[in-house]
Amino acid sequence: MNNFTYYNPTTIEFGKEKENKIGDYLEQSGIKKVLLLYGGGSIKKNGLYEKIIISLNKNNIEYVELSGVVSNPLLAKVNEGITLAKDNDIEAILGVGGGSVADSAKAIAAGAMYNGDVWDFFINKAKIIEALPVFTVMTLSATASEMNGNAVVMNEDTKQKYSIASVLLNPKISVINPELMATVSKEYLAYSAVDIISHCIELYFTASSHPHFNSRIVEAIIKTVMETTEILLDDPNDYDARAEFAWAAIQALNGLTPAGTEGGNFPNHMIEHALSAIYNVPHGAGLSVVIPAWMKWYEAQNSIQFKRFAKEIFNEEGSAQGIEKLESWFVKIGSPTTLKAANIPRENIEELAINANSLAIIWGIGKIYSKDTIVEILEKA
Numbered sequence: 001m002n003n004f005t006y007y008n009p010t011t012i013e014f015g016k017e018k019e020n021k022i023g024d025y026l027e028q029s030g031i032k033k034v035l036l037l038y039g040g041g042s043i044k045k046n047g048l049y050e051k052i053i054i055s056l057n058k059n060n061i062e063y064v065e066l067s068g069v070v071s072n073p074l075l076a077k078v079n080e081g082i083t084l085a086k087d088n089d090i091e092a093i094l095g096v097g098g099g100s101v102a103d104s105a106k107a108i109a110a111g112a113m114y115n116g117d118v119w120d121f122f123i124n125k126a127k128i129i130e131a132l133p134v135f136t137v138m139t140l141s142a143t144a145s146e147m148n149g150n151a152v153v154m155n156e157d158t159k160q161k162y163s164i165a166s167v168l169l170n171p172k173i174s175v176i177n178p179e180l181m182a183t184v185s186k187e188y189l190a191y192s193a194v195d196i197i198s199h200c201i202e203l204y205f206t207a208s209s210h211p212h213f214n215s216r217i218v219e220a221i222i223k224t225v226m227e228t229t230e231i232l233l234d235d236p237n238d239y240d241a242r243a244e245f246a247w248a249a250i251q252a253l254n255g256l257t258p259a260g261t262e263g264g265n266f267p268n269h270m271i272e273h274a275l276s277a278i279y280n281v282p283h284g285a286g287l288s289v290v291i292p293a294w295m296k297w298y299e300a301q302n303s304i305q306f307k308r309f310a311k312e313i314f315n316e317e318g319s320a321q322g323i324e325k326l327e328s329w330f331v332k333i334g335s336p337t338t339l340k341a342a343n344i345p346r347e348n349i350e351e352l353a354i355n356a357n358s359l360a361i362i363w364g365i366g367k368i369y370s371k372d373t374i375v376e377i378l379e380k381a
Ligand code: NZQ
Pocket: 038, 039, 040, 041, 042, 043, 069, 070, 071, 072, 073, 097, 098, 099, 100, 101, 103, 139, 140, 141, 142, 143, 144, 145, 148, 150, 151, 152, 180, 181, 182, 183, 184, 185, 188, 192, 195, 253, 269, 283
């Protein structure tokens, strides 16, 4: 096992009705004024907005609102939030929604304490040294943004979907009430399941050393997500399935599974971000297109781990069967596995590969994932 530092400063408040206490949590953290950030209106339809406002008012927390964060969140909205935060002496950002809202909250938190262009952080032109505290009430479980310091934002002018990462951006407190997730559509439930599985398998397959303990955690997460997704597709209100799904999602990308591993990278995410950037496909839907293609391309480089995956997850003997079974499961839950199924024309593979390679360079894997290599992978999709 490799040396590592494990530090995660986020407090998770998990369980029924916890959202009613968000005002108390803010008050206990010494916050008196927040930017309340949310998406396209699901929180108004299901009554959550009302509950948040009651809790803020009860604790005399002032708020300025910003709505309209879209999936694959946009830089323009982040800049709007930064201006509001600076003009209104905002003390913290409260994001209420899914990963796109949480990520936008983090980018606003960093940008509000910086005098330059927030995009500087995304292109490694500046380092985050200060940020406003972030709080979240999650309505969708997939990204683990609720317990990590990552934020992914789309620059709509340059068509770059890039990320930032800093422990300063870890939410101080994230509220997870699985009941709030019962209204997530079946499509997004499927995309979320793919996303969680993808977070586990990136290092599982690419790390040069991946301890058995870490592999077992990954396998437990994948099995839990597969089981609970099937239960939830039948019964969206099954609380225990929803709760296990949400807790597994968090463990998949909160720093636990990489601890003690060596090397490795996130090639499926790197390629997927190009699909989202150019075709605005949901992140999980893009991943289910990329993953089977990437697996077929990569399998020979770590066939021992691919055999293990096939055996542990599907009780199959060969690598190819494991890949095939995963691909079939993506289809079964309703997530696309080909470019065609995601409405992405084959002729545009070159453009996708150029976009993905520019991110690969920023992530330090531009040599392994040249434009031509990415074309070769996408040809398999
Ligand atoms: O905007 P509203 O109306 O709220 O609708 C949202 C949105 O349309 C809806 N939704 C959320 N909760 C709901 C609900 N609808 C009904 N009931 C509820 N309870 O779901 C749609 C998708 O929401 P979004 O936040 O976009 O989904 P997700 O959580 O999957 O986030 C995806 C974004 O996160 C990034 C992705 O790239 C993508 O931009 N990622 C962030 C990561 C991180 N911070 O660590 C890592 C991931 O790998 C990922 O890249």
